[in-house]
Amino acid sequence: MSVKMIEGVVVERVAKLIKIFLPCENKEYIGIPKGKIFKSERFYAGDRVEGEVIEKDTFLIEKIKERKNVLIRPPVSNVDRVLCIVTILNPDFDNYLLDCLLVVYDRVGCEPVIIFNKVDLLSGKDKEELLKWTEIYREAGYEVVHISAKTGEGFELIPKLIKGNICILAGPSGVGKSSILKTLTGASLKTEDISRKRGRGRHTTTGVRLIPFGENSFLADTPGFSKVEPLQFVRKREIPLYFREFTRYNCRYLDCAHVREPGCAVKEALKKGRISCERYKSYLKMIKEFLEDLKEICS
Ligand SMILES: Nc1nc2c(ncn2[C@@H]2O[C@H](COP(=O)(O)OP(=O)(O)O)[C@@H](O)[C@H]2O)c(=O)[nH]1
Ligand SMILES: [Mg+2]
Ligand SMILES: [Zn+2]
Structure with missing residues (x-):
């Protein structure tokens, strides 16, 4: 005789406080981990849990489902999609920064x-610049969308990107992440950007909050x-796996680094402009490689 377990998603975790959203009730609860998982587990926003409602606002967490992934900055789990803004x-x-994001998230x-x-x-x-980069990334195999949080242009494309997913908005400061979130959900969140007081490059890791967005979809700034x-996240020789257009070519050596190896099909494709x-x-x-002869291939 077991009580039917209800599924929920951790939408926010601040210190010991865990907030759980129950899609079946479209309502948020305070999550209390049951017995032994209380001590051993750390909870993340994004965690999918099972348990039961024990009081008006309280949800007893009995089980955390296996995580698909855990991102560290900000701390959030089970992220299906990243909207790179x-x-x-x-x-x-800054195309290099975008390329770094694409590798790390992939x-x-x-x-x-x-x-x-x-x-x-x-x-x-x-505008020509926009079209040039759009073509480069589409050819590489990514979905590319153009929007304006100011005029609302292109926003009709976003719900289908989010549907059924836990999505985060990532990208440099000032690109409009918070504005986009506000336009989409009406939520105004204080997500702090790089803390100026605490010095360059430090991230504030507080305040991740998943906002329910339609059926089984969540968005976070x-x-x-x-x-x-x-290279902090991916081994050097694995980096080429996450330049997805490179993986379409078969080099002579399986572990080709696509730098100076003979029979490199990636460099051949580069020479042909593909x-x-x-x-x-x-x-x-x-x-962290440099090629003197790249100048002859790429002007
Ligand atoms: N012109 C224009 N300005 C925008 C747009 N989206 C955001 N902004 C402005 O860009 C600035 C930074 O936006 P914000 O949402 O704080 O960026 P975040 O740092 O990525 O969260 C704000 O002044 C916004 O009003 C847009 O589509 N067009
Ligand atoms: Mg912001
Ligand atoms: Zn190669």
Whole structure:
């Protein structure tokens, strides 16, 4: 004789306080871990749990389901998708930073989508720039969307990207992450950007909150950052696996690093213009390589 367990999602965890959203009731509860999992487990926003409602606002957590992944900054688990928010202007587009994000998120199994925000600011040369990068990333195999949180342009495309997923918004400071979230959910959150007081490069890790967004979908803001070091998360020789267009080519050596190896099909594709020079340059920078003869291939 067992009570039927109800499924919930941890939407926020602040110190020992765990907030659980129960989709079946469309309501938030305070989660209390039962007995032994209380001591041994750390809870993350994103955790999928099972348990029962024991009081008006209290949910007894009996079980945490196995996590698909755990991101450290910010601490959130089971992330299905990352909306990588970038801009051409204000701030200027930093393709290397985007390439780093794509590698790191692909590695942990979050499907990245590239969203260019602030397209309302673009005309002439800047618009051409947007189209150039859009083509580069689409050719590489990513979904690319153009939006403006100011005018609402392109927002009709977003719900289908989020549906059924736990999604986070990532990207540098100032690109409009919080504005997009506000436009989408009406929620105004204080997600602190890089703490200026605590020095450059530090991230504040408080305040991750998943916002329920339709059926079984959740969205979270993340703090902005200006630098990501892929080699902290991914082994150097695994980096090429996360330049997804490289994986379409078969080099002579299975473990080809696509730098100076003979019979490298990736460099061949680069020479033929099938792989973008910008992406390849990011790759070299990421693995801390330099090629003198690249100048002859990529002007
Ligand atoms: N022109 C324009 N400005 C925007 C747009 N989205 C956000 N902003 C502005 O960009 C600034 C940074 O936005 P914010 O949402 O705080 O960026 P975050 O640091 O990524 O969270 C704010 O002044 C916003 O009003 C947009 O689509 N177009
Ligand atoms: Mg913000
Ligand atoms: Zn190769």
